[in-house]
Every structure is written in C-alpha cells, then in structure tokens.
Amino acid sequence: MAADISAAKAQHAPHAPSVRFEHLTKTYPGGSRRPATIAVEDVTLSIPAGSLTVLVGSSGSGKTTLLRTVNRMVTPTSGRVLIDDNDIAGLDAVKLRRTIGYVMQESGLLPHRKAIDNIATVPRLNGVKKAPAHERAYELMDLVGLDHQLAARYPAELSGGQQQRVGVARALAASPRLLLMDEPFGAVDPIVRADLQREVRRLQYQLGITILFVTHDIAEALTLGDKIVVLAQKGRIAQEGTGAELLTHPADDFVANFLGLDxxxxxxxxxxxxxxxxxxxxxxxxxxxxxxxx
Amino acid sequence: MNWLVNNWPTVWQALWSHLLLAVPAIALSFVLSVPLGWVAYRYRWSRFVLVTGSSLIYALPSLPLLVVLPAILGTSVRSSLNVVVALTAYGIALMVRSTADALAAINTDTVTSATALGYSPIKKLFAVELPLAGPGLLAGIRVVAVSTVALVTVSAVLGIPSLGTLFTDGFQRGIIAEIITGIVGTALLAVLVDRVLVAIGWLLLPWARGRS
Structure with missing residues (x-):
C-alpha cells in the first residue's frame, strides 16, 4: 500500500503551489443603513507549497474572506495574493477558479445535477466531452470512497457525508494543485466528520497538493494542520506554527484560550x-x- | 346537452380560436418576463420600476385597453393581434414579479459555489440560476396561464371569436346551454393548459419532482 501511495504521489508530481498574502486588506464600503466594515486588515502570510495549512478563528476573524481572495471570489481593497510568486490580480478570474479546487460547507452541490454530473462540472466547463468527463468522475468516486451506484442520485437524495464526498470529488476533478476548503465538514455529524478528516489527510498525502483549510474548530485544526494559523479579529495573526508548537508555546492568553489549555x-x-x-x-x-x- | 351535440363544430371552432389567442400570449409573457425579471433581480435599483411598474399594467381595465390598442398598434379593432398583445401585457404584469422572486429565492451558497467552480456569469445564468429558478417560474406561469385563458373571453365583446363568444351569443339569443358551455369550456381549458404546464415542468425539472 505504501508503495502504491508513493507511486501515485510521484505520478502526480507536478509541484504544488505556495500561496502568499501580502499586506492584504479588505473593507466593505458602508451603505446608507450600515457602516463600513473591515473584514481583514494588513495580513501577510505564507502558505508553504504542499502543506495542509489550517486557518482557524471564530466568526469575524476574516478567515473566509482570506480564503476567497485566493480564487478571486473576493477582491482585496489593497495588498496582493501571490500563487507561486504570480500576482493573481493579473489572471482571468474564471480560468483561475477552474484550476483551484473549492469545497464549502453544505457542499454547495448543484441541486439540479446528478452526483456524477456535479463531479464532472469543471472538466465539462473546460470543454471535456461528456463520456471522458464521466469516466474521470467515476475515478474520483473511487478516490473519495463513493459507491458508483450513487452516481445517478441528485444531491437531495444523498446523506450529508456523501454530499461532502461528492463536493471533495468535484473539487478534485480537474486535478487542481491547490485546494481551498471553507468549513467543509461543519454540518456533518462528528463520526462522519472524523472519517472525512482522515480522508482529507490521505488525499493530501496521496495527491501531494497544497490545501488551505478554514475552520472555527480548533480540534479540527489540530487534527489536520501541518501548519496552523490562529486568527484573532480582522485577520490579525495571533500565532502560526505546528500544532505541537502552539500547544508548547502559546504566544499569548488569546491563543492559550483558543486552544482550550485552561x-x-x-x-x-x-x-x-x-x-x-x-x-x-x-x-x-x-x-x-x-x-x-x- | 342537445344544444351541445347539435353545435359541436361551433364549440370546437370557439375552443380552437380560444387556444390560438391564449397560447401565444402565455408563451410571449414568459419569454419577455424572464429577461425583465432577471434585470429586476440583478440590478436592485431597477426592481421597483420593473416589478411595480409592470404590476400596474394589471390595473388597466381590459375592455378599454382592447379598444385603445388598435390605435397604438395600427391594427384593426377585430384583429386578434390586439388580444394577444393585451393578454401578454397582463401576463407580464404577473410574471415579472414571479421571475424576480424565483431568482431571488435561489440558495446563495449554490450560486457562490458555481462561481467558485469557474462558471462565467452567462453560463451561470443559463446553467445554474435559471434552472434553479425553474420551480418558481413554473408556479408563476401557471397563474399566468389560467388567468390568460379566462381573460381571452373578453375579446368576444369586440367580436373576436373564442369560447367567450358562446356567452355573448347565448345571452343575446337566450340560450342557457350555450352560456354554460362557454363557462364550463373555459374552465376545462384552463385546467387542461395548467396540466400541460405541470407535465412540461415534470419533464424539464426532474430534480424537483416530489418536492412541491
């Protein structure tokens, strides 16, 4: 098995990208009824190539905003995002998104498409014919442990855990080297969540990709992260490091509290x-x- | 019953004329309202003008409208085009709001995820937003269809044949059976058109089956 995995890893070998946020600020202008809000302020952060980096923080920490600047779902007010030293502001947003996998809470599956068609979405958008796209989708169902019998089901006919697996398979269909996961397992029960977390670790190891994972759950961060970034309000980085480093030397009371050390x-x-x-x-x-x- | 048996060709002719007025108006209402409803949904500032403005059309009394339209369109008073245009206007009055509401009711997470997957705005509209608005659009067009089938009868007053002609003629000549045939026929036709739309929805929206 170990040999299989390293063979698979070598086969996929094109390198995984790094991601870098440089002095990133995002403010939302106020309207007549609400004041302007600062989502993240002057964030500088590096996501190492090939790592599974977890951004962890409570609501208001700007973790989702940061994540969404990477595939240009959110346009920074100032500062920049670099993928492998390329400023993504200069890239075509639609094409960029097709090269980056994205998994969100409640899976965000298209309710009017069968599981197999959901998984085949990005290859189809890229112009792959239906038959080869479905063939690829079946491979991905195997990869994420989905029974082929589920292929013809609509999302509403799948369990929460199955939906998330379809969501992960869909994100991986076009062989992205970078995967963004936005609280993907927040809505599934704890046993299924643990199962899905193991799956994410395995996939990351097997495919050798960079994963940027957002959660508010410190247990999930410790379970998954090669590197954990603890965010305070507005994207202020309270501490970054491995789980062991955080537990050994929490930078301040905020981090210690967040880790639940007390x-x-x-x-x-x-x-x-x-x-x-x-x-x-x-x-x-x-x-x-x-x-x-x- | 005797009257119906003896005048079957007349009734059949009226039914057919009725459909030829109603179906184009229903189809046009749909085709014109969807883009207008989309604009109202997409550009907030336009919503009031489009939705409220189009709803006001419904307040126009139908008979005067049918009398005025020929002057505007340059058609003759008895042209069936007037009726189709008037009915389409009433259809739009109902359908623009339905479309805007149906689009606004789509789960925003689904649209966000479609954007993240790399759908271009146009592709997203046709492959994600409009299909997902399908059940709402269907509900809207069913109301339009039933209302249109009922409204067609007004044109009989102007001498444009439809099932409504059976009431006007029945009243003038005092034939109760003819009046009842006109009323029942219109109701049955409305139900039939509604069933056809439900069937089309069933075929086009397999994922929504059994939900509504």
Whole structure:
C-alpha cells in the first residue's frame, strides 16, 4: 500500500503551489443603513507549497474572506495574493477558479445535477466531452470512497457525508494543485466528520497538493494542520506554527484560550494500578498512555 | 346537452380560436418576463420600476385597453393581434414579479459555489440560476396561464371569436346551454393548459419532482 501511495504521489508530481498574502486588506464600503466594515486588515502570510495549512478563528476573524481572495471570489481593497510568486490580480478570474479546487460547507452541490454530473462540472466547463468527463468522475468516486451506484442520485437524495464526498470529488476533478476548503465538514455529524478528516489527510498525502483549510474548530485544526494559523479579529495573526508548537508555546492568553489549555485541553496524567491514565481538566479519563510499562 | 351535440363544430371552432389567442400570449409573457425579471433581480435599483411598474399594467381595465390598442398598434379593432398583445401585457404584469422572486429565492451558497467552480456569469445564468429558478417560474406561469385563458373571453365583446363568444351569443339569443358551455369550456381549458404546464415542468425539472 505504501508503495502504491508513493507511486501515485510521484505520478502526480507536478509541484504544488505556495500561496502568499501580502499586506492584504479588505473593507466593505458602508451603505446608507450600515457602516463600513473591515473584514481583514494588513495580513501577510505564507502558505508553504504542499502543506495542509489550517486557518482557524471564530466568526469575524476574516478567515473566509482570506480564503476567497485566493480564487478571486473576493477582491482585496489593497495588498496582493501571490500563487507561486504570480500576482493573481493579473489572471482571468474564471480560468483561475477552474484550476483551484473549492469545497464549502453544505457542499454547495448543484441541486439540479446528478452526483456524477456535479463531479464532472469543471472538466465539462473546460470543454471535456461528456463520456471522458464521466469516466474521470467515476475515478474520483473511487478516490473519495463513493459507491458508483450513487452516481445517478441528485444531491437531495444523498446523506450529508456523501454530499461532502461528492463536493471533495468535484473539487478534485480537474486535478487542481491547490485546494481551498471553507468549513467543509461543519454540518456533518462528528463520526462522519472524523472519517472525512482522515480522508482529507490521505488525499493530501496521496495527491501531494497544497490545501488551505478554514475552520472555527480548533480540534479540527489540530487534527489536520501541518501548519496552523490562529486568527484573532480582522485577520490579525495571533500565532502560526505546528500544532505541537502552539500547544508548547502559546504566544499569548488569546491563543492559550483558543486552544482550550485552561479547560478541555488542559490534560494531566494519573497513575492507576501502574497504568498512566490521561485525564482532562474535569478529572475525566480520556485515554491511557501507551508504550512500555503498561 | 342537445344544444351541445347539435353545435359541436361551433364549440370546437370557439375552443380552437380560444387556444390560438391564449397560447401565444402565455408563451410571449414568459419569454419577455424572464429577461425583465432577471434585470429586476440583478440590478436592485431597477426592481421597483420593473416589478411595480409592470404590476400596474394589471390595473388597466381590459375592455378599454382592447379598444385603445388598435390605435397604438395600427391594427384593426377585430384583429386578434390586439388580444394577444393585451393578454401578454397582463401576463407580464404577473410574471415579472414571479421571475424576480424565483431568482431571488435561489440558495446563495449554490450560486457562490458555481462561481467558485469557474462558471462565467452567462453560463451561470443559463446553467445554474435559471434552472434553479425553474420551480418558481413554473408556479408563476401557471397563474399566468389560467388567468390568460379566462381573460381571452373578453375579446368576444369586440367580436373576436373564442369560447367567450358562446356567452355573448347565448345571452343575446337566450340560450342557457350555450352560456354554460362557454363557462364550463373555459374552465376545462384552463385546467387542461395548467396540466400541460405541470407535465412540461415534470419533464424539464426532474430534480424537483416530489418536492412541491
């Protein structure tokens, strides 16, 4: 299996791009009834090529706004976004979007298209004939673990988890090297979510692509991120680093609080009949330390 | 019943003329209202003018309109074109609002995701927004269709043949059976046209089956 994966990785090898935000600001002008709002202010941030980087923050942190500047769904007020050192402001927005995978919450599937046609959307937009586009869509159904029998179903006839898998398959159909995921698993139940998270890790490893993932859930960020960027309000970067780095040296109280170090994630060990139990802050056992001496 | 049996060709002729007035008006209402409704939906500032403005057409009394139209169009008073134009105007009055509302009711997440996939604005309109507005458009055109079939009868007063001619003629000659035939025939035709539209919707909107 390991050999299969590395072969697949080598096969897909064209490189994954890096993404860089430079002094990015986005303000929404006010109207007669509401004041102007600043969504993100002077954000400079690098997303390493081939990484799974998670932007985590609560509402108002500007995480979705940042994500949407990458495929030009949002046009920055000032500053720029570079993909592999190319300023995307100079690219055709529609063509750019077809080269970047995008998965959103509630999947955003087209309700009037069958699963197979949803998955084949971008190849079809790129002018691929129906038969080869469907062939490709079936490959992707295999890749994301969808039964071919589901191909003829409309989105409303699929479960939440299946819809998200279709959404992921659709985002990957045109073999993008960059994938944007906007709280994609927010609306599915915890067990399915855990399953989908494993799937994202596996796909990222297998395809060797860059994934930029947005969530408000710190547990999800720790599960997925090679690199985690904790956003405070308006895109202010509170801290960036690996999960281990954040847990070891939280930059300030905001980050410590966000990580839940004072509550759920403040764990300690308890010796029980020679077994080291891991306890949470409320003295509830949540696991046991593995290794010799069990 | 006797009257109906004896005058079947007359009734059939009236029914056919009725359809020839109603169907083009229904089709034209749809074709003209969809772009207008789209503009009202897409450009907020135009919504008031288009939706409210077109709705006001419905306030015009039909008989005077049918009398005035020939002067504007340069047609003869008995031309069926007047009737088609007047009925189309009434259809637009109802359908522009339906179209704007149907488009506005589309889930914005779906449209956002279509944009993110790389649909161009035009392609998005025809492949995503209009199909998704389909159930709302269908509901709108069904109202227009039934209303149009009923309104056609007014033209009988001007001497343009339709099922309405059966009431005017029946009243003048005191034939109750003829009047009833006109009324029942108009109602049945309205139901028939409505069923046909539902069937078209069923064929064109397979994904929406069983939802409404």
């Amino acid at each position: 509550a759920g994630r403040g764990l300690h060990l308890m010796n029980s009949d020679g077994v080291q139990l891991v306890m949470d802050a409320d003295e509830r056992p949540i696991g046991r330390l593995s290794g010799p001496g069990r």
